[in-house]
Amino acid sequence: MNDQKTLLQIDGVTKIFPGVRALDNVTFSVVEGEVHGLVGENGAGKSTLMAVASGALVPEYGRVVIDGVETRGDTEQARRLGLAIVRQEPALMPDLSVAENLYLGVPLKQRPSLMQVAPWAEGLLKQWSDDVAIDANERVVSLNPEQRFIVEIVKALAAKPKVLVLDEPTEHLLAEDVERLFERIRKITASGCAVVYISHRIREVQKIANRLTVLRDGQGQGTWHAAGLSEQEIVELIVGGALDRDFPPKGDDEGASVILDVAGLRGAGFSDISLQVSKGEIVGLAGIDGNGQREFMRALAGQARSRGRVTVTGTHARLHNSQAAAASGIRYLPGDRHREGIFGELSVRENFSIRSLSFDSIKGWVSQRSEARRTKDAVTRFAVKTPSIDTPIRSLSGGNQQKLVLASVLASQPKVLLVDEPTQGVDIGARMEIYKVLREAAAAGTAVIVVSSDAHEVAGLCDRVLIFSRGHVVKELDGNAVSENNITSAVLTVTTEREKGLSRTAGFWKWASGDLAPIVMLAVAVCALGLYAAHVNPAYLSARNLSGMLALVATLAIVAYGQQLLMLVGGIDLSVGPLMGLVVVIQSFFLNDGATLGHQLSGWAIVLLVALAVGLVNWMLVGPFRLHPMVATLATYMALQAVSLLLRPVPGGLIADRVVDTIGAQFGFMPVVAIVAFAMAVVLELALFKSKLGITFRGVGSRLEAARMAGARPQLTSLAAYLGCSFLAAVAAVPMMAQVGSGDASAGINYTLGSVAAVVIGGASLFGGRGSFVGALLGALLIIQVNVVTSFLDIGDSWQSYLLGGMILASVALYSRSREMAVAK
Incomplete structure (x- = not known):
């Protein structure tokens, strides 16, 4: 190794957290062309060390050198120097598509045109496997844990790194994908890349690593050639002494009472499952993943619908939801602890x-x-x-x-304990302790069912094993027949291939969770409501009515675009209405009859500066001062309203007729401002989905930390969103100026809630990451249309509030339910 170039050098690194010295003077190096295993118990400092290497953490002492360049705690610099990291929890943005995540995950020079990003991403996925069941256009949120991890690995490999860090890379992978990963590792190290391989699975480390380094309690214990140590020696180095690695003795359940009795249970992914679990017994469910064992377990936990008879200690168990299952004595330990645990x-x-x-x-x-x-x-x-x-x-x-x-x-x-992957991501010492605890729970009277992808674990822990294939139990192993070889043999002989990529989400819900659904549904609602109003009162379609309605739509739509811009990054601005009112009040002093051009230009300059200042103040309150967006912008709301009332305690200052006429110009019956608003929606929509800036906005709102790791600058993105929102609110005040005609401090108040409503109805998520400017336009159109229609139908102004509230509730319920249904379980 001495004649090989060192690609990653960590010298004397110390990292201290409150109350914990996570790393203590650790030195670690990786050379080109090698796989370097990094092992240790949970909390030993492995992930912390790699976070320091990647620039995500800054150490108190020590230095990090990547490819000969000392880094300064900057993740983007580490990426530029060639370090890529696959974390234990994939750093993906759930509301972005697979293709968009891959696009942001590679360096700028390797990114394709956004018009070609989908086929480019499909090509990368095909390099992983010809039959990979991952759609490049699918949102990451709908992928299962295994698929998300594959995307994370593909993203790291696509960056063509000089140093690749893999943190527990096989925890979510099937055996076939583990082999694919090892093939990729051998290939990239042959070309000179260095790989840091972090894993609790000692056999994997021995199989793939050239050298290994042991960490214990934040301190390095030395570096060895992997082939020169036995598995037991590695374990003793990790824990600091000899460790009993035997599984706890199995129970003698002969003649024991039945705790769980399942008869003819069926649901999505499995059918006609019957089993009994007695006191003192642990039953394992094995099979190639996707053959029904996890779906069966989730149904028992009340996480999925099922039909059949289930009793717990002789009492009928209700499984219609997780709360009912828990009340019946059934508890579930999920495998995906980050999302469900x-x-x-x-x-x-x-x-x-x-x-x-x-x-x-x-x-x-x-x-x-x-x-x-x-x-x-x-x-x-x-x-x-x-x-x-x-x-x-x-x-x-x-x-x-x-x-x-x-x-x-x-x-x-619990009376029944369901455990999915009990030792996933757990070190060898804790693994033995968990086995002991599960055995003690069974002996105390709890019925324990375990799903695990580790045949060795299933054989050592379980008294009985049921083999699943295509949703059915096809074989049962009991007593001495429960062995690793028998389980593996049974799994391989009862099914020839795994069914991949099958969506269990109903077609409507999958469509409704997409970006096009809100636009289509709103368009249908607008047309239906318009046709009904025209049928009842033909004057609804008159040029005069349409012209006036579209002018109002344009005003609401433009301010809604600003609100949408901010909601994409997870913010909200309650001050847009008073800001619009303040703009009109300010201009009522500058756009009067007889005002010189210079005087009018001064008014426009002041308005622009005020709008940007409001955006800056809002960002500072939310960003550096860490106030909640609603609290911060509510304070700004009151301040702006107070300033407007100080300037114009009562409405006054008429806007010059020529200004009003210019703003209200029409092309036929179509107001020019409406044409501008429609064009803005199209341009902003294209930018949202077809520009790097748009993807960055959605990425930051979807998952801020993952976006940061992908090279985005969240604070700068958030600042741009707040400035853009305030600027667009000021632009929206221009057509409102022609509608009110004078300085009125209360003129814009209703636009705050109206803009939020338009964006929500248009399909935006209040938590960020999703939205549509065309949807916001249609939302604004529907809101104004409802207000106008109630007048034409003579059904009272109160119906405006009823209908608007109903539309908001229906939209939120529909979009939330569809997105929930589309999330992979």
């Missing part, structure tokens, strides 16, 4: 107690003393490494999160 912003204490609050509460009041005591006991028993029980769980390592979730589920004292 933890509450990232809550503390360790809250995450532990949330499933068993009845043990800490009296008449609905929670005893924090009891909650803290039980949490401390669980942290000690499961060896969860955390600075304190009040630390946010998101800051813990993946394995420690997994252990705490298991402790939380067991604390609820």
Whole structure:
């Protein structure tokens, strides 16, 4: 290795978090053409070390050198120098498509034209596998964990890195994809790339690594040639001594009472499943992934619909939702802990107690003393490494999160425990402890069912194993027949291939979750309402009515575009209405009859500066000062309204007729401002989906940290969104100026809620990442149309509020439900 170039050098790195020295004077190096294994228990510092290497964390001491260049804690610099990292939790933006995630994940010089991004992404996916069941145009949120990890790996490989870091890369992969990954690793190292391979799976590290480095408690324990150490020696280096690696003794359940009885259960992905689990017994479900075992388990947990008979200790179990299943004594430990297992912003204490609050509460009041005591006991028993029980769980390592979730589920004292991948991402020491805990739970009377992709784990842990194929149990192994060889043989002989890429989402819901659905549904609603109004009152389609209505639509649409721009990055601006009113009030002093051109230009300049200043203030309150967007912009709302009232306590200052006439110019019956608003919608829509800036906006709103890792600058993007929103609100005030004709401080008030309503009805997500400017235009059109139609139909102004409220509720319910249905489970 001495004559090979060092591509990654980490010298004397120390990283300290509050109460924890995560890394202590660690030195680590990787040379070209090698696979360097990095092993250690959960919390040993492996992921932290690689976060320092990637620039995501800045160490207190030490330095990082990539390809001969010392880095400065800058993720973009590390990417430019050739470091790519595949994290334990894929750094993907869920509301962006697979193709868009891949596009943002590679360096600028390697990105194709946005017009060609879909076929380019399909080509990258095909390099992984000819029959890969991933659609490049599909949103990442609808992919299952395995598919998301494949996309993350493909993204890293597409960047053609000099140093590739793989953090637990096989936890979500099937055996066939593990082999594909190893083939890619061998190929890229042969071309000179260096690979850092982090894994708890010792056999994998021995198989693929040239050298390995051991970390323990944040300190390096040395570097060895992988082939020179036995599996047991590596384990002892990791844990600091000998470790009993035997599975706990299996139970003797002969004659034991039946805890769980399932008869003829069927649902999406499985059918006619019957089984019994007795006290002291652990039953494993095995088979190639996608053959019904996980779907069956989720149905038992109330996560999916099913039909059949299920009893727990002789009592009928209700499975229509997860709450009903839990009430029947069935608890579920999900395999995808990041999406379904933890509450990232809550503390360790809250995450532990949330499933068993009845043990800490009296008449609905929670005893924090009891909650803290039980949490401390669980942290000690499961060896969860955390600075304190009040630390946010998101800051813990993946394995420690997994252990705490298991402790939380067991604390609820379930009668039936369903466990999906019990040791996924867990180190060897904790793995043995989890096996022991599961065996103790079974012996205490809990029926335990385990799904695992590790045949060795299933054989060592389970008393009985059911082999699934295409939704059916095709074989049962019991007693001495439960062995790794028998399980593997049974799985391979009962089915020849895995069915991939089959969507279980109904066609309508999948369509409704897309970007086109809101536009189509709004267009239909607008046409239907217009035809009905014209049928009842022919004057509705008169040129005069259409002209006036379209002028109002243009005003609302333009301010809605600004609101949409901000909602894309997860923000909201309640100050747009008062800002529009302030613009009109200011111009009422400058656009009067007899005003010189210079005086009028001064007014426009002041308006522009005020709009940008408001956007800047809003951004500062939300960004640097970290106020919630609604709180920050509500404060700005009141301040702007106060300034308008100071300037014009009562309406006054007539806008010159020639200005009003210019703004209200028409082309036939079509107001020019409406043509401008329609053109703006098309241009902004194209930019949203076909420009780097548009993808960046959606990426930041979809998942900020993933966007940052992809090279986006969230603060700068957020600033642009706030400035753009305020600017467009000022633009929208121009047609409003012609409608009110004078300086009226209250003129724009209704546009705040109107702009939010138009954007929401148009399909935007309040959490960011999704939206449509054409949808916002149609939303504005529908809102104005409802207001006009109620007058033509003479049904009272109150119906405007009823219909608008109903449309908002229906839109949010439909879009939320469709997006929920499209999420992969």
